[in-house]
Amino acid sequence: MEKTAFWKQALVSAVLVGGAALAWHYRTDLQELWASTSATGQRQADASAQGEGTPVIVADVRQVQDDLAFSAIGTGFALRSVTLRAPSAGEVTALDIAPGAKFTAGDTLMQLDDTDEHLAVDLAEARLERATSERDRYQALQDTGAAATARFEQAQTDFKVARIALDQARADLADRTLRAPFDGVTGLASVETGDRIVADETVSSFDDRSRILVEFDLPEALLGRIEIGQSATATTPAAEGQTFDAEITAIDSRVDVSTRTARIRAAIDNAADTLRPGASFALRLELPGKTYPAVPELALQFSRGELNVWRVSDGQAEQVTVRLVRRREGLVIVDGPISEGDHIVVEGSQRLRAGVAVNVLNTATDGSS
Incomplete structure (x- = not known):
C-alpha cells in the first residue's frame, strides 16, 4: 500500500511540474488570450448593462450601375463588295x-x-x-x-x-x-x-475598303443594352498589337429562333487601308445597364428559398427580401426595397430577429470595425 501511494504522489508531482513549465514557456500567449477574453467579456457586459441590443457591424448600401463587358468574334466585310464580270x-x-x-x-x-x-x-x-x-x-x-x-x-x-x-x-x-x-x-x-x-465571265473582285464591317451575334437578353452609334473596340490577328475603334451601325430586325441571338453589325474606319475583308475580328463592347443597390457579400442570407438582408432602422433589425442581379468584386448587386445609405448588417446577423434592438459597433461605410 505504501509503495502504491508513493508512486501516485510522484506521478502527480511530475504532472504539476510539467504544467508549470509549459505555462512559463507560453506565458506571453496566455496573457494575450486572457486580455482578449476579458475585453470581449467586458464589452458584452457593458452592452448588456446599457441595454443597447445585439452587437452588429454594418455597411452602407451603395448605388452601382450594372454595366457589362461583352466580347464576340466576327468576320470583316468590305463596305461595298462586288464580283466584276465581263x-x-x-x-x-x-x-x-x-x-x-x-x-x-x-x-x-x-x-x-x-x-x-x-x-x-x-x-x-x-x-x-x-x-x-x-x-x-x-x-x-x-x-x-x-x-x-x-x-x-x-x-x-x-x-x-x-x-x-x-x-x-x-x-x-x-x-x-x-x-x-x-x-x-x-x-x-x-x-x-x-x-x-464570254459574257458574265468572272474577271476579278472589287471592294470599297474605306470601312470594314464586322458582324457578330448578340444574345437576346442584351438587346436592350445596345443601340445604333454605340462605340466598341476591335482587334484582329491581321494587325497584331493594334486596337481599332468601331461603331454599331445596324441591328437586325429579328431574333434567330434557334440561337436566341440577333445579328449586329459594327463599322471600323479603314482610311489607312490597314484592314482586309475576310479577316477575323474580336470585338469588345461596354454595355450600360440600370442602377441597382449593392451590398457586401457577407450581408446576404438565404432563408426559405429567398435572399434577405438585415437593415438597421431606428435601432432595430428589419429583414428585407432582395433579388440577386450580379456579383462583382466582393459586392452583390441586388434589386429590392433598399436605398443608398441604408445600414445593412454584415456581421452578427445570425442572432437577429425582426424587431430586435441592435447595437451598431462601427461607423465606417465599408463595414470595417
Whole structure:
C-alpha cells in the first residue's frame, strides 16, 4: 500500500511540474488570450448593462450601375463588295486590273475589242442623219400642204427607228468596256490581255475598303443594352498589337429562333487601308445597364428559398427580401426595397430577429470595425 501511494504522489508531482513549465514557456500567449477574453467579456457586459441590443457591424448600401463587358468574334466585310464580270463576249485588248489597285467610279478596268461596235455606231449615226433630213423635209412640205399626211408619218417613224438604233449601237459599244462601279480597289484578275471571254465571265473582285464591317451575334437578353452609334473596340490577328475603334451601325430586325441571338453589325474606319475583308475580328463592347443597390457579400442570407438582408432602422433589425442581379468584386448587386445609405448588417446577423434592438459597433461605410 505504501509503495502504491508513493508512486501516485510522484506521478502527480511530475504532472504539476510539467504544467508549470509549459505555462512559463507560453506565458506571453496566455496573457494575450486572457486580455482578449476579458475585453470581449467586458464589452458584452457593458452592452448588456446599457441595454443597447445585439452587437452588429454594418455597411452602407451603395448605388452601382450594372454595366457589362461583352466580347464576340466576327468576320470583316468590305463596305461595298462586288464580283466584276465581263459585260459582253470578246477579246481582251487592255487590262488595268491589279491586286490592290485603286480606282474611282467610272475608271476603265478592262477593254474588249470594239471595232465592230464603232462601225455600228457610225452606221446608225448616218441613218439617223438621213432620217432626220427626210422628216424635216416632209415637215416643211406638210406645212404648205404639198405632202401627203401618210408620207410625213412614215418619215417620222423612220426617224424614231433610226434614233433607237443609234442608242442601241452606243449601248453595245459601252458594253465593250468594264468600268469601276464605285471608288474601290481590285483583287487578282482571272483573265489576261488577249484572252477571249464570254459574257458574265468572272474577271476579278472589287471592294470599297474605306470601312470594314464586322458582324457578330448578340444574345437576346442584351438587346436592350445596345443601340445604333454605340462605340466598341476591335482587334484582329491581321494587325497584331493594334486596337481599332468601331461603331454599331445596324441591328437586325429579328431574333434567330434557334440561337436566341440577333445579328449586329459594327463599322471600323479603314482610311489607312490597314484592314482586309475576310479577316477575323474580336470585338469588345461596354454595355450600360440600370442602377441597382449593392451590398457586401457577407450581408446576404438565404432563408426559405429567398435572399434577405438585415437593415438597421431606428435601432432595430428589419429583414428585407432582395433579388440577386450580379456579383462583382466582393459586392452583390441586388434589386429590392433598399436605398443608398441604408445600414445593412454584415456581421452578427445570425442572432437577429425582426424587431430586435441592435447595437451598431462601427461607423465606417465599408463595414470595417
